[in-house]
Amino acid sequence: MTIEGTTGSDPSNHEEAHFGRMLSAEAGAGRRVAYGSLPDQYFEWFGDPHTAGTVVILIHGGYFRERTTLAHVRPMAHALVSRGERVAVALLEYRRAGGAGGHPRTLEDVENAIAHAAESVGDVRWVVAGHSAGGSLALSWATRQQECGPEVRVRPLAPVTDLVAEARDGLGDGAVVDYMGASPAEDLSRYLEEDPRSRAALIPARLDVLLIHGTRDATVDVAFSRGFPAARLEVEGADHFDLVDPQSPLFDAVVEALLG
Template sequence: MSVADEETALLGLAPVAPDRTVAYGPHPDQLVDLYLPRGADGARAGAAAGRPVVLLHGGFWRAAYDRRHLSPLAAALAGRGLPVALAEYRRVGAGGGAPRTFEDVAAGVAAAVRELPGDGAPVLVGHSAGGHLALLAAARPGTPVHRVLAVSPVADLARAHALGLSDGAVGELLGEGPGLEARLAAADPVRHPPAGVPVTILHGTDDPDVPLELSRRYAAQSPGTDLHELPGVGHYAPVTPGSPSCHTLCAHLLRPRST
């Protein structure tokens, strides 16, 4: 699969319905979809075989992109015996933006911990803008996080803003105008590495949407970050079930990293 075909391959997958959806607030987007662990035969497992996972989708924090495109990945992980929560959150254009989006992620993680089977704090798996949200949530005091697996994350928010990624998405998220520098500082993962939380980053070398440079800058500022560069891979393949780079994601997720 070429880099140019990756987006079509992911978005062409049929959404997979969850076992259950729970609300963590009154807004229509304050939801988490639960995918319960299943055995090799597809039957629901009697007990969780792995640590809970919370998936955070990307889309540059905009309302035009919702969680459904990660539902095949959520179902695939549940099929490997993992209890999975696919979290939705308020996004720019539909009641979101800073700080509401960040507050929703924290509340969604808490709801997932309450509702999912499994042992202990969850692994946060975030793609693209969801990778930014996962890294930021892990640094938020009181958020239960075992470790973070960030995939093609917007890990350096100031640099993303300077590059004008996705027609100024960072400015839309934080709000342009006076005080932007302070808002950037407060919401930039590179300035807030999560203390005591292991971080693994997977990033394709040919990613045209979120440059690999952002993950390299994060890793350089956050000692202990485990950065894996995926040669010839673009933005979407790592979260597309069946792709070689998605197998890599699953291997990292299923191989616990010690704290």
């Protein structure tokens, strides 16, 4: 499936500036809840989870690196609450590479944060979404779920779907190798514990997986989503950050895919 939008010039010339605009945008923090004792083990609630009909777990990206926090995705969290009906968003922070994170600690944080959020909310429709590296974490989380349980929408946005390929190709200036702590040649076993592409068959049927990717993504090529065995929505003309930027004219496609 493809959603069409404006195209313009090569997105590789604009993505850094686009991300810079998002980093400079100010948006209020949500209600902070700790799910662990360490500084980065918390999430922020936007909207009221106790009256919500839909709860979105939102996992930010940033190539797993310490320097990128959840702050740049706060505008998206606010937008989902305002555009949806009875929607609450749990925006997750987690330990990251360069700090206390990295494999397997980062994914453990995501698992613990989602479990903590679920414990405090009743019978709702669940959506687990993540952008870029956050999309990889959402997919890896999905591969670790049991066959029995509630139905969940899994909506990775421009996800890193293949950690082995990303490490081999040195994408993101070696971000994946930094995150995993070794190359696949040095320790393939740790990749098989987390790599979404290698573990895709383990995702239970109760999880409704739809990958959403822009066709002009210059950071994580749309080919990564095209090579993943799941349904896919391509947003024509979208760059890497259009999918998490409420100011983008293409953001409505993301809202519909998450909440529609």
